[in-house]
Amino acid sequence: MSTTHLGKPMRFYRGFNNLAHSPVAREALGVALYFAGLVAYTGLKVANLYLEWGFVSFLMNLAGVLAVISIGGGMYYMYKSYQIKARPFWNHHQVGNTFVGSMFSLGAVVLGLIAIPVLSVMGETWGSVLVVASITLFIGLAVEGVGLISHAHYLNTEEGEGAAAHYIQCTTFGNTYYARNISIVVASILALIAVFVSESSLPLAIFAFLIAACLALGSSLVGRALFYVLVIPTTMPGAFFWKNKSFEEHARDIGLADMPQVGVVPDLH
Secondary structure, eight states: OGGGGSSSGGGGGGGGTTTTTOHHHHHHHHHHHHHHHHHHHHHHHHHHHHHOOHHHHHHHHHHHHHHHHHHHHHHHHHHHTTOOTTOTTTOSTHHHHHHHHHHHHHHHHHHHHHHHHHHHHHTOOOHHHHHHHHHHHHHHHHHHHHHHHHHHHHHHHOOSHHHHHHHHHHTTTHHHHHHHHHHHHHHHHHHHHHHHTTTTOHHHHHHHHHHHHHHHHHHHHHHHHHHHHSOOOTTOGGGGGTTOHHHHHHHHHHTGGGSGGGOOOOOOO
């Protein structure tokens, strides 16, 4: 799936050529080994239901351990791929917080939306699954929220492109930015409500979880859009002037904006 965005997907194997130095290559290897371990675990799990041989169970557990270790390494190098000094907006531990937080929050959403309906159809109780999913959802949102608070504090003290990106985030994309933040807070509160009322009112608990899940999905999509839209490379000279609207207007008036190296978008109207 990750090869679909490549210019030549059939040559994906070249991505492993630089494992000694490239975090992107190591990330790809970690994710590939994870899926290999996951597929092996699933196949051996099915085989173990019929064969019940000791070594099949051993191999199944070994594949599971491989999958866990591999995805841990893959996520770490995925995080390292964005720690680039030339991208100050990304060069912060908030990226890692988001990866780990999403693992918990979106994983909880998938667990709840799949396991609860299936257990209901089977006539099994699902209250405990709802509690686990709600707690996991809250943990994920909390981890991501802490990272976002730390990131905002860092950008307020940073100078240059990172500060310019945060300025645009709070002005041009201000409504989107604050809506995402509020969604995370509301979803966290609803997840806790689902936990505390699960014993007394399951319908209320499942309603609170569903609303929290929708908010978590929405905030995740918006967060990723902001992550990629707002980054300003240090190689773009005009980034230093983006917070200076007077300079932008002056550059457009005298034709300076027509020079791409200035980094100011000309008036296209």
